[in-house]
Amino acid sequence: MSRLALRFCVWSERWFPDAWVFSVSAVLIVCVAALAIGATPAATVKAFGDGAWSLIPFTMQVCYVLIGGHVVALSPPVSRLIEKLAAQPKTGPGAVGLVAMTCMALSLLHWALGFVAAGLLVRALARRSDLPMDYRAASAAGYLGLGAVWALGLSSTAAQFQANAASMSKELLAITGVIPFTQTIFLWQSLLMTVVIVAMSWLIAVRSAPAPALAQTARQLGIDVSLPQPAAARQLRPGERPEHSPWLNWALALLGLAWLWGEFAARGFIAGIANLNTYNFLFLVIGLLLQGTPRRFLDAVTHSVPSTAGIMIQFPLYAGIAMVLTAAKAPDGATIASHLSTFFAGIATRESFPAVIGLYSATLGFFVPSGGGKWLIEAPYVMQAANELKVHLGWSVxxxxxxxALPNLINPLFMLPLLGIVKLKVRDIVGYTFLQFIIHLPVVLLLLWALGLTLDYLPPQYPTNFPEGLKP
Structure with missing residues (x-):
């Protein structure tokens, strides 16, 4: 397995394109498809332009997921824990396995926290001169949270989106209703699938790690993993003292905790944490407390901002794609989304729906790299097809x-923040992640199909104030 992973690395160095290419290609393909079904060029262009900025609130929410993860992972208590973890492994493959398990466990809680903590753990392990750990394999293991399980945990954007009526358009709400976490990520079928995928990913990571004689350490790759030297102590000016005192952080965190207490008391913890704004707010409050002082908190935020660049520049493309799919109409009123819904309902049966839609979603992900934003594109016609075929709506999510998550294993967009931490390039790790992909794909599709057979249809559940005339 390790030799196969290395061969994949050689191939990817020569042929693998940039993430931006996938996104722009997706825009062009969707626009051509709109013209092909009869939409006019003017309607297609208008749909793309009108949609480009329609996801700004959601874009900022996803950016704050990254910021909150960085702030918590870079805090002194978490940093000390990372150093203690790094002292445990005795072998290189064992260190790779530790990175993989740490990353996946944390990603189920918070996908950004998972890869940030994993990247820092890889660097801490690489500082050990007595550990022959392959730095590339360990860095690839630090990406398994985003490439395997993040969407099965609490930070699942699709599950959070569907659990909150306020997050959805009335058109989508009419199709799906509100789907609580108990019918998505907390189904026993979902939990079982998560356990299987975590175990499989860990085993592949350990078995594909090169033997000590073939391992490339950070030092051999020319990567500096030494800790930054603390700034020399100096006397603070009066205006600088507040930012080095914990009182402001404590006061702000206390205010935030009071709001969170009221929110969870009124809505319940599960319903409250399902709201992406509440979820981000919670991690920022935790970050304030763990960082201690405003200066450390702001430095951690500054460190996190570069990792949001890909999301900031590419999510407008996603939004434009979504609008072309749903608003660029042919003369008969049909859109690409309606054609897709009819197509999938036509080729899929109730039993084959999970495998058919899973394969489609993974394929589209090659061209539309996403940390959840792709659901906005797919949800209307995927969930409409699920209704027509009487498939459990929560399982459809x-x-x-x-x-x-599968195409994330070979699409470089969400690798970039991790690579910024470990100071590697995409081609250095994608051989290992591609090996994960070719094993994951058939296993995940099989799990989706088999576990889907155990579920009955879940019809839409509408909020009490939803207009009766808009229900299908």
């Missing part, structure tokens, strides 16, 4: 969750 989980089909997307499991399959949507």
């Amino acid at each position: 989980m089909i997307y969750n499991a399959a949507e």
Whole structure:
């Protein structure tokens, strides 16, 4: 397995394109498809332009997921824990396995926290001169949270989106209703699938790690993993003292905790944490407390901002794609989304729906790299097809969750923040992640199909104030 992974690395160095290429290609393909079904060039262009900025609130929410993860992972208590973890492994493959398990466990809680903590753990392990750990394999293991399981945990954007009526358009709400976490990520089928995928990913990571004689350490790759030297102590000016005192952080965190207490008391913890704004707010409050002082908190935020660049520049493309799919109409009123819904309902049966939609979602992910934003494109026609075929709507969300993570294993967009931490390039790790991909794909599709057979249809559940005339 390790030799196969290395061969994949050689191939990817020569042929693997940039993430931006995938996104722009997706825009062009969707626009051509709109013209092909009869939409006019003017309607297609207008749909793309009108949609480009329609996801700004959601874009900022996803950016704050990254910022919150960085702030918590870079805090002194978490940093000390990382150093203690790094002292445990005795072998290189064992160190790779530790990185993989740490990353996946944390990603189920918070996908950004998972890869940030994993990247820092890889660097801490690489500082050990007595550990012959392959730095590339360990860095690839630090990406398994985003490439395997993140969408099956609490930070699943699709599950959070569907659990909150306020997050959805009235058109989508009419199709799906509100789907609580208990019918998505907390189904026993979802939990079982998560356990299987975590175990499989860990085993592949350990078995594909090169033997000590073939391992390339950070030192051999010319990567400096030494800790930054603390700034020399100096006397603070009066205006600088507040930012080095914990009182402001404590006061702000206390205010935030009071709001969170009221929110969870009124809505319950599960319903409250399902709201992406509440979820981000919680991690920022935790970050304030763990960082201690405003200066450390702001430095951690500054460190996190570069990792949001890909999301900031590419999510407008996603939004434009979504609008072309749903608003660029042919003369008969049909859109690409309606054609897709009819197509999938036509070729799929109730039993084959999970595998068909899973394969489609994974394929689209090659061209539309996403940390959840792709659900906005797929949800209207995927969930409409699920209704027509009487497929459990919560499991339909989980089909997307499991399959949507697969292309992340070979698409470089969400590798970039991790690579910035470990100071590697995409081609250095994608050989290992591609090996994960070719094993994951058939196993995940099989799990989606088999576990889907155990579920009955879940019809839409509408909020009490939803207009009766808009229900299908």
